[in-house]
Every structure is written in C-alpha cells, then in structure tokens.
Amino acid sequence: MSRRNATPLTREDSSDVDMEASNQSSANSVCCGGGSRKLKAGLRVLVKMIENNKYEMAEIQKPRPSKTVRGGYDYYVHFMGYNKRLDGWYSEDLIDMKQIYVGRKVTNRKESVQVSPGDDNRKKVNRIGQTNVEYVLATEADLQDEEEDTPAIRKARKKEELEEGRRRNIDMIVLNGWRIRPWYFSPYPEALTRTEGIYLCSWCLSFWPSVYAMKSHMSVCPLNGPPGKKIYEKDNLSFFEMDGGVDDVYATHLCLLAKLFLDHKTVYYDTKPFFFYVLCEKDEEDCYNIVGYFSKEKCSADENNLACILVLPQFQKKGYGRFLIEFSYLLSKVEQKTGSPEKPLSDLGLLSYRSYWLYAICEFVIGHYEHNGTADSMKKYMSKELNLHITLPKLVEITRIKRDDLISTMTSYGIARQNINGTQIILSLSMVDKYFKNKKEKVHVDAKYLKWTPPVLTEGVASGSRAADNQRRTESFLGLSSLAED
Numbered sequence: 001m002s003r004r005n006a007t008p009l010t011r012e013d014s015s016d017v018d019m020e021a022s023n024q025s026s027a028n029s030v031c032c033g034g035g036s037r038k039l040k041a042g043l044r045v046l047v048k049m050i051e052n053n054k055y056e057m058a059e060i061q062k063p064r065p066s067k068t069v070r071g072g073y074d075y076y077v078h079f080m081g082y083n084k085r086l087d088g089w090y091s092e093d094l095i096d097m098k099q100i101y102v103g104r105k106v107t108n109r110k111e112s113v114q115v116s117p118g119d120d121n122r123k124k125v126n127r128i129g130q131t132n133v134e135y136v137l138a139t140e141a142d143l144q145d146e147e148e149d150t151p152a153i154r155k156a157r158k159k160e161e162l163e164e165g166r167r168r169n170i171d172m173i174v175l176n177g178w179r180i181r182p183w184y185f186s187p188y189p190e191a192l193t194r195t196e197g198i199y200l201c202s203w204c205l206s207f208w209p210s211v212y213a214m215k216s217h218m219s220v221c222p223l224n225g226p227p228g229k230k231i232y233e234k235d236n237l238s239f240f241e242m243d244g245g246v247d248d249v250y251a252t253h254l255c256l257l258a259k260l261f262l263d264h265k266t267v268y269y270d271t272k273p274f275f276f277y278v279l280c281e282k283d284e285e286d287c288y289n290i291v292g293y294f295s296k297e298k299c300s301a302d303e304n305n306l307a308c309i310l311v312l313p314q315f316q317k318k319g320y321g322r323f324l325i326e327f328s329y330l331l332s333k334v335e336q337k338t339g340s341p342e343k344p345l346s347d348l349g350l351l352s353y354r355s356y357w358l359y360a361i362c363e364f365v366i367g368h369y370e371h372n373g374t375a376d377s378m379k380k381y382m383s384k385e386l387n388l389h390i391t392l393p394k395l396v397e398i399t400r401i402k403r404d405d406l407i408s409t410m411t412s413y414g415i416a417r418q419n420i421n422g423t424q425i426i427l428s429l430s431m432v433d434k435y436f437k438n439k440k441e442k443v444h445v446d447a448k449y450l451k452w453t454p455p456v457l458t459e460g461v462a463s464g465s466r467a468a469d470n471q472r473r474t475e476s477f478l479g480l481s482s483l484a485e486d
C-alpha cells in the first residue's frame, strides 16, 4: 500500500479509547432537578487536570451546554498559577461539584505572604488594610444569584468578550497520525472550529473537517513535503527553504498551525517579508514530515537572524529547538553576518538560546586544543579548569553570535574574567565534560551537508521588509516560544 493511502492513525486509536472512557464517566455528572447546575464564570472549582490527572484549583471562564450529557454543561477553565496553554473545556464529571468557591472582598488585619498554586509559585505580600479577594465555599444563595445588569457584571462581560478572541478554539488537530491538543487560539475558518477536530495534510498543511476529506486530498496532494528548496539533508533530517512571497499559501498554513502553540495576540498575515526554514523528518516512503521551523526576515533592520521558532509538541524535548537555532547560525556564518533572535525572548526561548550560546563558546575554546573528543583527552591542558585568552571580536566572527548575547551568556554562567590582557574564558572540568557529552549524544547540524547560497534580494523585497519592520513594531508577531524544556 502506498504511503498516501496509508495515513497512520494508530496513535489516534489510543485516543479514541480515552474518549470512550471519558464519555462513560460523563454519566456520573452531578444533576439537579433533571439537569445540571450551571456554574457562573468567576467561580472556582477543583478540576481534574488532564496533564497530571490531579485535582487543581481552577477558575471558570465560560460555561456551555454539554455535547455529550443532555442538560449538562462543559466549562472552559483556567488553572490558577499555571500557563494558559493548560486552559481548556472540561466536562462536569472532571469537576468536584461539591466544593464550589466564590470570591469575597476582605480587608487584611495582619500582613501575610501568599504563594500562588501551580507551576509559577509566585509570592504575593498582603499588607495590613489592603483589600483582597478571598475564595470561600459558596453558599446555596451564592449559586442561585441571578446575574444582574450591574456595572461590575457589564465589565466582566466585556472582559469575557475580549478573552474570547484568545481562548483556544480548536480541541484537537490530527497531523501525520498524531492527535495534538492545541495550546492557544488560531484563526482557522470558523466552520472548522465547530468540528471535533481539524485534519491537516502532512505535506501542504491544508486543513480538512474529517479524516476522509484529508485522506482523499492526500491521495492527490502534489507535494510530499514543504515546497521550496531542500537545502540540507543528513540521515533522516532535512531543511527546506521557502520564500513567503512565493509559497504564500503554504506559509499561511504554517503560520496558522504555529499560532496554535504560540500565545500572541495577532497573527501576521503577510508572509512575503520572510523566509521560512522548515525542518522535516524523512520517512521510509521518502515523504518529508514537518518537525518544526523558524522564520527569518529577508531584510532585518535589527540584524535578526530568526523571527519566530517552533517545534511541534510531539517533537519537543528531543533537542530540535537547539538544532533549529544552530542551523540559523550556520546560515549566518555562510552569509558572514552576525545575527541575533528577535527580542524579547520568552523564558523558554531564552533557555534554549543560552544553552546554544554556551555550547558555541565551549566549541570555540576547546577548538584551540588537540583532543580525541573526550574530556579525558583535555586533562593534560587543565588541572581544574581550562583558561583561554580570547578577543571578543574574534569570538563574534567565528560564532556569528552578537556581542551582547555572548556577554550576557558569559555573565550568566560566570565563565569570563576581564584582566589587562583582555577577556579570559574559564571552563570547569564539568563544563568541558558536558560539552563533549552534548556533542556526542545530541543531534547537531553538520555544515558539510548544507547546500545553500544566500538568496539575492531585489530592491522591492528589501523595501517590503522594511515596511513590515515598522508595522511589526506596533503589531506583535509570532514571537519566540514553544521550545518547552528542549
């Protein structure tokens, strides 16, 4: 059977089992007088979080009639102290309906420190005399309160309308056999958001309302991977370079997919000012399936060599985020230009970058010595640490990493010392060991396999980019994100 007729759906099958289990347990939901009690937005409840299977405190954002239990409700909830990517629709059987909390204003009589639950552990100091909202078990009267048309309620409704545009609107996507739960809102056509999920073509990323529609498209899809030019291939990993002005349909499909995993207010629709570098895994039928990508402005006033970066969730924690970053610097080396990612960096983006920048500095330092690829072979040059005098311009020239990024990395890892002879880099034995381990065990870009010459830009393209640059200063684009614990 050819690949095109054999869309792998094995991973979907296991999800179907989960869905069945969830439907069965829906029958246990709490009912009051023939239907469930409808809880208002703003109340807090304990909800069994899908990700950790534990009850966590969550705030109800919006109720809607249940799709599976007649007279019941589903609730869109935000887990207190957790990233919004974990927000989602939960049925009543996953909510502890016996403990419902309502906010009450209280004035502090003594100072206290409150640690927020969840994964951010933020501390908040409550001072004497300050008014706070405290959550207490709701009484029957609280729950029966009809919504009045007070200014506070009108304000809450307005806030909810604004939030609506940011709320995750798609429950599931299917891509190359993976069922993926999106994290954030993406402006796919509204009709598709009412289906149980969206089915994407693995190669052109076009979107379909059913598995049948997707399969029938894939049997005639003219592509077997991203459009554009294959500029790198080693083992099963390949990079395709795509011009957003030429392959604008694919680029738009890619941005829609990326937006599902990037929490930004707006999607940038004009793909023309960008090149896209799509990383793919080649399968046994010579089809190229997307792993992630980064985009790069054709002409960046800020010398950015990367605008947006994404590794799809099913490929995270495999080192692909760093692989994409390494590739972006390889292109800068060929171009003989120094580059930097578009700022600001997200927390996770900064972690991935710092890790790559440190690796590049170690590579530069260790490259000055003869070794056989093990920390042991370096011991003859060091007792406890390796010291090397460098000049920063040389380090910039070799790595193509911007000076400021190098300095911030050296400062944060405490590996540089300034003296009368210039800058001295000091690497501990454990750092040298970690470098060799990383080099051996993680996936790295092999420059020998790059077949690329920097694209020549015409005047029109360059001026288009500058216009985009200005627009982007006021409009947020797909920023750096989604490198989760790479």
Ligand SMILES: [Zn+2]
Residues within 6 Å of the ligand: 201, 202, 203, 204, 205, 206, 217, 218, 221, 222, 223
């Ligand atoms: Zn297709």
